Amino acid sequence: xxDPELERELxxxxxxxxxxDERDAPPYSPLQSAARMPGARAAGHGLxxxxxxxxxxxxxxxxxxxxxxxxxxxxxxxxxxWTPPTDPLLETPELELLDSAPDFGSDSLPLPQASPGxxxxxxxx
Amino acid sequence: MTCTDLDAELERLHxxxxxxxxxxxxxxxxxxxxxxxxxxxxxxDGRARFDGxxxxxxxxxxxxxxxxxxxxxxxxxxxxxxxxxxxxxxxAPQSEASPGGGSLPLAVGQLARRQREIVELVxxxxxxxxxxxxxxxxxxxxxxxxxxxxxxxxxxxxSEEDKTS
Numbered sequence: 001x002x003d004p005e006l007e008r009e010l011x012x013x014x015x016x017x018x019x020x021d022e023r024d025a026p027p028y029s030p031l032q033s034a035a036r037m038p039g040a041r042a043a044g045h046g047l048x049x050x051x052x053x054x055x056x057x058x059x060x061x062x063x064x065x066x067x068x069x070x071x072x073x074x075x076x077x078x079x080x081x082w083t084p085p086t087d088p089l090l091e092t093p094e095l096e097l098l099d100s101a102p103d104f105g106s107d108s109l110p111l112p113q114a115s116p117g118x119x120x121x122x123x124x125x
Numbered sequence: 126m127t128c129t130d131l132d133a134e135l136e137r138l139h140x141x142x143x144x145x146x147x148x149x150x151x152x153x154x155x156x157x158x159x160x161x162x163x164x165x166x167x168x169x170d171g172r173a174r175f176d177g178x179x180x181x182x183x184x185x186x187x188x189x190x191x192x193x194x195x196x197x198x199x200x201x202x203x204x205x206x207x208x209x210x211x212x213x214x215x216x217a218p219q220s221e222a223s224p225g226g227g228s229l230p231l232a233v234g235q236l237a238r239r240q241r242e243i244v245e246l247v248x249x250x251x252x253x254x255x256x257x258x259x260x261x262x263x264x265x266x267x268x269x270x271x272x273x274x275x276x277x278x279x280x281x282x283x284s285e286e287d288k289t290s
Contacts, residue, residue, distance in 0.1 A: 006280055007248070013229050014249035021147050022140035031162045032135070032169075 128169075134181050135165065141250060145186050148245045149193035160196055164188045179259050183252070186260040190242070232282040240275035243268060 135142075142164070146157035164185070167173040173188045175181060233241060239261065246257035258268030 003276065003280070006276060006283070009229055010233075010244060010248040010279070014233075014245060018141075018144045018249045021144035025140040025143035026158060028136045028139040031139075031158065032132070032165055034162055 131168070131175070131181075135168070135185070138182055138185055141182065142185055142189060145245070145250065146189050146193065148242070148249070149190055150196070156193075156196065160189060160193045163196075164192045167192065180256070182250075183256050183259050186246070186250070186252075187262065190260060191262070228283060228286045229279075232279050232286070235282060236275050236278060239263070239271045240278065243271045244275050244279075247272065 139161075143157060143161055146161045146164075147154065150156040150160055164173070167188055168175065168185070173184075175184050233244060236244065242261055243254070243257050246252045246260055247254060252260065254268050254272055255265050257272075258265045261268060261271075263271070
């Protein structure tokens with residue numbers, strides 16, 4: 001098949017098919033009115049709007065969770081004030097003796113009073 | 126061009142637009158209707174703006190072609206994602222064959238997409254190569270190359286078929 005013959009055949013076959021397609025085309029009005037409907041436009045933008053709302057909600061949630069979480073200094077103070085719940089088990093009787101130093105030089109202990117003659121009697125050879 | 130003029134012109138070009146949409150959508154009628162409706166929506170709400178530098182037919186055909194390409198890309202992405210969870214079978218392209226075409230429809234079906242597009246535009250819709258280049262969004266030189274290769278390939282395929290038959 002030479003070039004003009006090929007072109008003629010192509011024009012004939014594709015032209016016939018195009019005319020058949022054009023006869024088979026759906027009416028213009030429903031397509032056009034569907035495209036003009038506000039719903040069609042809204043559907044086109046619906047995804048973008050939904051994504052925007054989702055981003056805004058996520059932003060608010062993240063901001064609120066950050067403001068509610070304790071700051072580091074406050075957390076340190078709270079950690080220092082913490083006491084273990086088993087502390088009362090370590091409180092035993094006479095525990096205050098271990099925590100305090102003995103008081104030397106005071107006469108808190110009641111010693112028996114010695115008479116002056118007793119000393120001489122004891123050291124007499 | 127006023128909105129009413131645009132509407133009237135679109136209505137006049139509607140059958141040709143549908144035929145071109147069918148060619149862009151592998152002869153899938155449902156998909157062609159969706160593509161055409163989306164194209165009208167783009168034009169009517171101003172996302173695709175006609176600046177008058179070309180004929181309205183060329184502009185409409187370019188919008189249809191771009192919209193069909195978007196649909197095709199979306200389908201490919203969906204197929205890729207679905208393939209991870211479920212075996213997906215892509216829809217088979219409709220046959221190019223039509224009664225009375227002989228071996229020509231099969232030969233045209235073997236062309237690369239751009240070659241097929243330029244053959245459709247030039248021989249089916251009577252556009253010049255320059256107008257077809259504008260529709261396809263390629264340079265005039267590139268369109269000429271596609272056109273030339275398409276004709277050479279068609280001639281080769283048809284001559285091979287003649288020899289075998």
